Each structure stands twice: as structure tokens, then as C-alpha cells.
Amino acid sequence: MNFTDDTEETLRAAVWLVNSAEDPDTLETLADYDAFLANFAYSGRLDRDEAELGGLRALRPRLRTMLLAPRDEMAEHVNAALAEAHLAPRLVRHDDVDWHLHAVADERPLPERVLIETAMALIDVIRADEGSRISICADDTCQALALDLSRNRSKRFCSTTCTNRNAVAAYRARRASA
Numbered sequence: 334m335n336f337t338d339d340t341e342e343t344l345r346a347a348v349w350l351v352n353s354a355e356d357p358d359t360l361e362t363l364a365d366y367d368a369f370l371a372n373f374a375y376s377g378r379l380d381r382d383e384a385e386l387g388g389l390r391a392l393r394p395r396l397r398t399m400l401l402a403p404r405d406e407m408a409e410h411v412n413a414a415l416a417e418a419h420l421a422p423r424l425v426r427h428d429d430v431d432w433h434l435h436a437v438a439d440e441r442p443l444p445e446r447v448l449i450e451t452a453m454a455l456i457d458v459i460r461a462d463e464g465s466r467i468s469i470c471a472d473d474t475c476q477a478l479a480l481d482l483s484r485n486r487s488k489r490f491c492s493t494t495c496t497n498r499n500a501v502a503a504y505r506a507r508r509a510s511a
Contacts, residue, residue, distance in 0.1 A: 343454035377439030388444035
């Protein structure tokens with residue numbers, strides 16, 4: 334299943350935000366927030382202040398719940414987010430991004446826009462019944478989310494760090510048993 338570019342980018346951003354709450358927290362300072370914006374180019378209003386940073390930090394548990402929910406519950410979370418938002422859907426094209434949907438006005442607070450963009454991306458996930466592409470990392474010591482956008486559904490770990498840690502452990506186990 335291939336999602337649209339904006340859906341994939343929104344899912345990556347949401348997973349990054351959720352995973353930033355893992356130990357160590359990687360979204361504590363305005364510099365961390367700037368790094369997030371460097372990786373995920375949000376258009377529209379960006380206050381770049383402590384209040385906006387706090388709003389994003391506060392959003393992380395809700396995003397985690399939405400992303401990991403079973404399909405029917407995910408739909409309930411999406412509907413709840415859409416019901417509480419000030420929706421103003423329109424097709425836009427900006428920067429290097431082709432036509433895509435913005436569901437809320439650009440002047441709305443960034444945490445609200447992140448929530449609604451995530452909800453909109455999850456609509457695609459729900460409709461395609463692809464919720465299994467979002468899971469908890471397969472590393473037993475990690476609780477971060479893994480987002481599998483590969484064609485062959487082979488991604489099991491949240492990062493190369495967890496992938497390498499498990500590959501080394503498996504190698505050592507094979508060597509010890511030989």
C-alpha cells in the first residue's frame with residue numbers, strides 16, 4: 334500500500350513527536366523544536382515559543398493513543414479530533430509540495446494543525462485497513478513507535494539503533510550456540 338506523500342510525511346511527523354517523549358526526551362527545548370521543524374516543514378503560523386513547544390509536548394500522549402488504537406477505536410479518535418477542530422478544508426500547493434488538503438486554517442495553533450493533519454492521515458490508514466503499519470518497536474527494551482511504510486512490510490524497529498542492537502544480539506546468540 335502506498336499512501337500519498339503528504340499522508341506519509343504526516344505519519345512520520347506524528348511518530349517522531351510520539352517517540353520524542355521516550356527516554357531521553359528529544360523535545361524539551363526550543364532548539365529541539367527548531368530541529369523538529371527542520372525535519373518536518375509545517376507551513377502556516379509558527380510562533381516558535383515555549384507555549385507552542387508545550388502544546389506539542391502535551392499532544393504526544395494523544396497522538397500515541399490515536400496511532401496505536403485498533404481500527405474502530407482509531408476512527409473514534411479521528412472523529413473526536415475532527416469534531417473539536419475549527420475545520421476550514423481547502424486544497425493548497427506551496428513550497429515544493431504539490432496539491433494537498435489542509436483541513437484547518439494556517440493561522441490556527443500548530444498543535445491543533447498537527448492533531449488534525451494526523452487525523453486526516455489516519456483516515457487514509459483506516460480506509461486502507463493499514464493500521465498494522467504502526468506498531469511498538471520490536472525491541473523488548475523500547476516502547477517507541479515503528480512506522481512501516483515499506484512495500485514488503487519488513488520494518489519492525491523504530492530506528493537503526495534498535496535494529497542494530499537486535500542484529501548484534503542475534504549474531505552473538507548464534508555464535509554462542511555454535
